[in-house]
Amino acid sequence: MSLPPETVERLFTRADGRFLLARWGRPLAPVVFGVEPETVAVLKGAFEAVCALTGHQMTETDPELGANLMVFFCRDWRELLDVPNLDRLVDGLAPLVERLEAAEANQYRVFRFDEAGAIRACFAFVRVDAHIEAVPAETLALNQAVQAMLLWSDAAFRDASPLAVANGVAVLRPDVAAVMHAAYDPVLPAVSHDPAHAHRVAARTGGVQ
Structure with missing residues (x-):
């Protein structure tokens, strides 16, 4: 129905x-930072699953950005300030970190768009607090994949x-x-x-x- x-x-x-x-206007080229290789595989498997559902494609490398879907895991939001060149990819990174700290947030996504308005990149940030730590890796991965596939x-x-x-x-x-x-x-x-x-x-x- x-x-x-x-x-x-x-x-x-x-x-x-x-x-x-x-929605995305180009194939996904995901990369994951801050977790063990086993968790990286689970996350990439979740992206493959949502691509299969939507009929969208994945690729190893985006010709413009290299990776266009980046997922960063950290224990403290301030760790993002130490990631090389991240401030060049995410405008206003320092004020964003302050807002996330003030809100005690545990996840956030930044999208970038092409000239037509379709998604060209997504930067997902996950702070591993007690709540996130209690979530099974498969659940966390599927949730991240779903929320990155469309601009909800x-x-x-x-x-x-x-x-x-x-x-x-x-x-x-x-x-x-x-x-x-x-x-x-x-x-x-x-x-x-x-x-x-x-x-x-x-x-x-x-x-x-």
Whole structure:
């Protein structure tokens, strides 16, 4: 059964009332910093899974950036200030670190866009606090992959995770999976600021159960 357009619209309507849905305009070239090789493999497996769901592609190297999806794990936000050249990739890194510290946040994502408005890069930051440490690596990886694949609203998953638990294993919620699959329909534009776009996405959500 297709999702109602209002459900899709809520997922991409930001707190200030603006609608914006953007997907990747190029293959993902992910790289992960700050964790053991086993966890890197789990994360890359999660990215492969969401690419399989959406029909999007992965690649070893982005011709412009080398890696265009970077995931950084740290114990303290200030560790980001010591990452070589990160301040050149993320504008306003120092003030961002201060805001994350003040908010006691444990994750944050920065997106960059191409001239058409499609996603060209994503920098995901995860501070390993007690809550993150208690989350299984597979769950954490799938959550990061889902939230990096589309420019969701800043309030989309504030009250409910995009994941659910089935037989003790974290899985993607069927409604979220349906939206992701539909949003990557090649017939649809890679970016839209028009709330009417939610109707076009919703009409395609019946393809994933």
